[in-house]
Amino acid sequence: MATDTTDLGAFPLTAIDREIIAMNDEDFPLVKWDELTEIISANRLEKLKRRPSDLRRYIRWSNETKAEYGSIPNFVVQERLKWTPLPSSIPGEPPKFEFLDSVPFKNQNDFKILKNDWPYGLDTGIVHICVWLKTPIETDSSTGDVTDHSRSLIKKFVDDTFSSKLDTAFGPGKGKDHVLWFKNWVALQSVRGVDHIHVLVRDAPPDMLEDWTRQ
Template sequence: MGDNSVNLAPAAEDAPFPLTATDQWVLSQTDEEYAYHTWDGLRTIIQHNDLAVLKRKPSDLRRYMKWTAATKAEYGNMTKYLLAHRLPKAWGSPPFSPVSDTPFADPSDYCVLLNDWPYGFAPGITHIVVWTRTVIPTDPDTGDMTAESRKTVAEFVKRYFVDSLGGPGAAEDRVLWFKNWAALQSVRALEHIHVLVKDVEPAVLQKWTTS
C-alpha cells in the first residue's frame, strides 16, 4: 500500500504555497489512484505550455507541503534556505551581481541540481533544476518567457544536456525543459528552469550536477 496519511501535511487551506486546481485534486486521491506522468504526456504538456497540470504523487505532495511549512518557519522563506544549503556561497544574497547579463553564458552564474521534490513521473525520468543568478526576462503581462529568453534557454539546454548525450537525433528525444510562469513558481526570488531527462545513466547525472 502507498503512504496515504492525510496527516502528513497542513490542511489545504493552510498550505504553505498556493495550491493549483491540480494540487487540490491530487490531495483528494490515494497513491494507488494516482496516474504517473509519462514521457509522451510530458512532451504534450510542455508543447502546449499547460504547466499547471504538472502534479506530484499524493503522499509526496503532502510531504512537500509539510517540509515547506517547516522550512519557512525556520528560515523565513525558501530563498534563504536555498542560499544557505543548496546554492553557491559566492552568489551572496539578492540582488545578485552575475558575471554575465546573458542567462547561462557564464558557468559561475548557474547551478545544476537534482530536484529535491520532483513531480510524479514514470520510472526512468529524472527532474533537474538549473538555478541562475542572471535574470531571465519574462513578459510582464503573462509572466511567461519572452521569445528571446526561450531561445537563450533552448540553446543552453542543447549545449549542456543534449550535446553531452550525443547531440541531435535520438538524444533530443531524451531531454525536455520548461520554465514555470511566475504564478506557478514556489521560489520566485531565484531564477530557475526545469529540465527533464529520460533514461540517463547515474554517472552522467552526477557529472551534470557537480560541474
C-alpha cells in the same frame, strides 16, 4: 479514504491539491514522456503535480522551512545554492546576486545544476533537474512567460549541456529526443525570486546525471 489534512498548516491548498492528498500513490497516474511532451508544448504546466505522498511531505517541509528560514527562497539560496545575495535596502525584495556575465548561461560560475528535491509525479526513468541562475531571465510582464530571446538562450544552453551529451548515449541527433525543458510562469513558481529552469531527461546514464549535478 480521505486523508487528514489538519497537520498541513496554512499551506494554500487548491481544490486539485486536496483531491491528490486524498489519493493513494497507487491510484495517482504518473505522467509518461509523451504526455509530458504535450503538456510542455501546450504550456499547460499547471497540470504537473506531485505524487500524493510527495505532496503531503512537501507541504509539511514547506511549512517547517518557512518557519526556520523565513521563506523557501532563503533556504534554497543558503543551503542548496550556497550563494550570497547582494545587500538590499528594500524589505521583501527578491534576492539579487553578483554575476560575471549579464547574459544567462554564458558563464559557468553564474548558474548551478541540481536535481529537483521535490519532482513532479513522473514515469520511471524521467529525472527532474533544475538549473538555477544568478542572472535574471527576461520574461513578458503581461504573461509571465519567457521572451523569444530568453527562449533562444535557454534552448541553446539545453542543447549544448544536455542534448549533445546524450547523443553519446543514444546516437548522433538522438539526444534531443530524451530532453525537455520549461520555465514556470511566475504565477506557478514555488521558489519565486531565484530564476531557474526545469530540465527533464529520460533514461540518462547515471554517470552523466552525476556529472551534470556535480557542482
